[in-house]
Amino acid sequence: MLSRVSSQNIIVGLVGLCLFLIPIAVRVIPVHQDTLIGGWMWTMWQSKLYGDFDGFFLIKSYILYLLGMAITLLFLLLVRKKAIQIENDVILNAMYVFGIWIVISAYLSDFPAESFLGYRDRYEGVFVIIMYILVLTVTRYVVASPKNVYWLLVFATSGAIIVAVISLCQFYGYNPLQASSLGLLIKGADYKEIANFGNFTHSAYGTLYNPNYLSGYMSIVFFIPFVFYLNTSNKWIIGISLPILLLFWASLISSKSSSGTMAVGVGILIVVALRMLWKWYSWRKLAILLILMIVIVVGMDVYANGGMFNEFTSIFHYGVNVFQALINNTPEERVSFPSTETSSDIEYWNLLQKYYPHESPLDRLGSGRGFIWRNSLEMVYQKPIFGYGMETFAHHFPQGDLRKFNGLGQMKIIVDKPHNLYLQIAVGAGIPALLIFIIINLCVLLLIIKKIYEDYLHQKIDTLLITATLMIVAYLVQGVFNDSTIGVSILYWIFLGVLLAVLRWREANPVFTLDENDRLEEGCHGE
Numbered sequence: 001m002l003s004r005v006s007s008q009n010i011i012v013g014l015v016g017l018c019l020f021l022i023p024i025a026v027r028v029i030p031v032h033q034d035t036l037i038g039g040w041m042w043t044m045w046q047s048k049l050y051g052d053f054d055g056f057f058l059i060k061s062y063i064l065y066l067l068g069m070a071i072t073l074l075f076l077l078l079v080r081k082k083a084i085q086i087e088n089d090v091i092l093n094a095m096y097v098f099g100i101w102i103v104i105s106a107y108l109s110d111f112p113a114e115s116f117l118g119y120r121d122r123y124e125g126v127f128v129i130i131m132y133i134l135v136l137t138v139t140r141y142v143v144a145s146p147k148n149v150y151w152l153l154v155f156a157t158s159g160a161i162i163v164a165v166i167s168l169c170q171f172y173g174y175n176p177l178q179a180s181s182l183g184l185l186i187k188g189a190d191y192k193e194i195a196n197f198g199n200f201t202h203s204a205y206g207t208l209y210n211p212n213y214l215s216g217y218m219s220i221v222f223f224i225p226f227v228f229y230l231n232t233s234n235k236w237i238i239g240i241s242l243p244i245l246l247l248f249w250a251s252l253i254s255s256k257s258s259s260g261t262m263a264v265g266v267g268i269l270i271v272v273a274l275r276m277l278w279k280w281y282s283w284r285k286l287a288i289l290l291i292l293m294i295v296i297v298v299g300m301d302v303y304a305n306g307g308m309f310n311e312f313t314s315i316f317h318y319g320v321n322v323f324q325a326l327i328n329n330t331p332e333e334r335v336s337f338p339s340t341e342t343s344s345d346i347e348y349w350n351l352l353q354k355y356y357p358h359e360s361p362l363d364r365l366g367s368g369r370g371f372i373w374r375n376s377l378e379m380v381y382q383k384p385i386f387g388y389g390m391e392t393f394a395h396h397f398p399q400g401d402l403r404k405f406n407g408l409g410q411m412k413i414i415v416d417k418p419h420n421l422y423l424q425i426a427v428g429a430g431i432p433a434l435l436i437f438i439i440i441n442l443c444v445l446l447l448i449i450k451k452i453y454e455d456y457l458h459q460k461i462d463t464l465l466i467t468a469t470l471m472i473v474a475y476l477v478q479g480v481f482n483d484s485t486i487g488v489s490i491l492y493w494i495f496l497g498v499l500l501a502v503l504r505w506r507e508a509n510p511v512f513t514l515d516e517n518d519r520l521e522e523g524c525h526g527e
Contacts, residue, residue, distance in 0.1 A: 004083040007074065008142045014071045015139055015494060016155030018064065023217060023487040024162050026177060026186050026207050027059035031120060055186075056209035057123040060486040068131035075138040084141050091440060091500060092137055098436045099133045102126055102390055105429040109389025115428075119391040119416060121209070124486050126390055132493040139497025140504070149464050149498055153224050156491065160221035161244065164251035167206035167214055171254035171300070177207075204254040208487045212419075215260030216478040217488045218252035222264055223470035229289065230271070230281035231463050245289070250296050259481035263474040270470065274452070280461040369419045369481065372397075376418040380426045390428035393417055421479030441476060444499060445469075451506050465506075468499045 031054050078084045106115035106126045118125035143149060166176050177186060206214045225245040228237060252260045268290075275281060375398055379388065388396050394416035418424050426434040448469050455462055475492040482488070 004078065004081075005144075007078055007083065008144055009148070011071055011074050011078075011138060011142045012148045012151065014067055014074070015135065015142070016152050018067050018071075018135065018490055019152060019156040019494060020159040021063050021067075022060050022490045023159050024207050025059045025063055025487075026055055028053050028055045028186065029058045031058070054121060054123070056207070057118075057121060057486060061118065061123045061128055064128060064131050064135075064486060064490065068135050071138050072134045075142065078142075086141075089140070089500070091443060092140065094436060094440050094443075095133055095136065098433060098440070099130060101386075101433045101436065102129055102429045105386040105433070106389045108386050109392055111389060111392045111395055114395075115389035115391050117391075119394060122391060122416065122485065124391065124484060124489070128486060129390065132489065135490075136493045136497040136500075139494050140500040143498055143501040146464055149468070149502070152494070152498060153467065156221055157224050157244065160218070160224075160248060163206040163208070163214070163217065164247045167204035167251045167254050168247075170204035170206070172303075203256050204251070206251065206255075208485070210485075211255040212257045212259060212482050213485050213488055215252055215255040215257035216263070216475070216482045217260075217491070218248050218255070219260035219263035219267075219474045219478050220471050220488070220491050222248045222252065222260075223267055223467060223474060226267075226271075226289075227463055227467045227470065230285055231461065231466075242289070246292055246296060249293050250300065253297055253300055257481075259478045260474075262481070263477040266477045267470045267474050270473065271466075274466070277456050278459050278461075372415055372419055373423060376420070376423045376427055380423070380431065383430065385430045385432065387426065387428045387430040387433070390424075393424070393427055396427075417483040419481060419483055421476075421482065421484055424483045441472070444472070444496065444503075447503050448499065451503065454506075462502070462506075465499075465502050468495045468502065471495050472499060 075084070079086060103126055106112055109115045114125070116126045117123070118128060143152070169176050203211055204214060205211050206217070208214045208217055222245065225241040225248065229241040229245055232238060232241075249264075252264065272286075275283070275286075376393075379396060394414055397415050399415060418427055422434055422438070425437055448465065451462070451465060455465075472492060472495060475488070
């Protein structure tokens, strides 16, 4: 019979497998879904581009279901044996309310099946969100020592290294996902011919389907080697963490997406602010790192013929006028054009100039996100309480709005997500769900600030707390420009559970005083 500690370690290992396997998983799975979306035939525009298969999301959801159920069942066995005592945790209780609200919104949706199971090329429906909350709960209870957290960081880092290597290969013109040696593993015998993930140069998506998702993912895992690099004088640890850190940074840059860069920038500013409070790392190490990061950006920009800087500064190319963005944005004022397969861009342009001669600069903000956000806010206004149901965004978004051409540069595209985590929640489950989500994260961050202040008073540093906090902050920042997706969000939900576990330890032991020799093994550092 396994002891309680052994059982908890097994569960921690399964949680670690979620961190390792879900982001890297790629497998072609046939899907058949002919859906009429706002008068636009899905099969007309999407199937011709991608075929009737999913390569990146179904497999990730299947792994989450499998591991999530195993984790939950083992946890319930420990609870039944009274090896783990369930506590009245306000944060978890609020998260359960969040989950219940999302379930209700899906039940009330016009497309409940899709809301529960997930939309094509996403598959992050209510069932997946329930799995997130279950894994979060279990992580909060079974992560019982710094060593547990250390191993979770190892799992997350190992998976991220694989994603980073694949993305850099893609950036330099070779896509490992097309390798014949991986054909049967990734594509399968039946779909080896039609599943063409494409070869291209000067951009990358790794195993996450979209460069934006790669950028968000790398911005989160970036802070694992980052904190360990800064907070050690051990040459071996520096020799391991620095190359991994630069690899993650290069992978993030290869995505040519600004969201992850902004998240890393915010995290570095937080670390600089903490350094001004007390000396837990040297300015020299940070300066060396920043110089190396700049060298990588310049080198990759030269290789991409200047394309890198153009992408990262594109968000600032257009002026932002919020009041102008509100003009002509009611459903009655929209002019919709019924698209056909032979419709040309000239037709759209002529109609756009006729009905909307004064284009809004906000429409082009963030690669067209301004247009999407503007219409998403209108959707929230129409159904503010329970929303439309998670994963039903594409069904309700005004796909035929002529100003899509102004914002996105084309009409023949299905907008299936709001490109914003917070709008995604508000549109899918209403403003109350969004408020619950924001309040949960604010409460956690306030508790963390309290613990950091205690560390400041004792001139100690809790590496685990800092690392997990920076990862959560990175997720929340990149969420301003990205929506939630399984391969990225699994990091947030698990490490939110880690933070709750660490905060629980700190209530019992307000200040960590680990010995110098325990730094690597325990995952914390005090100096």
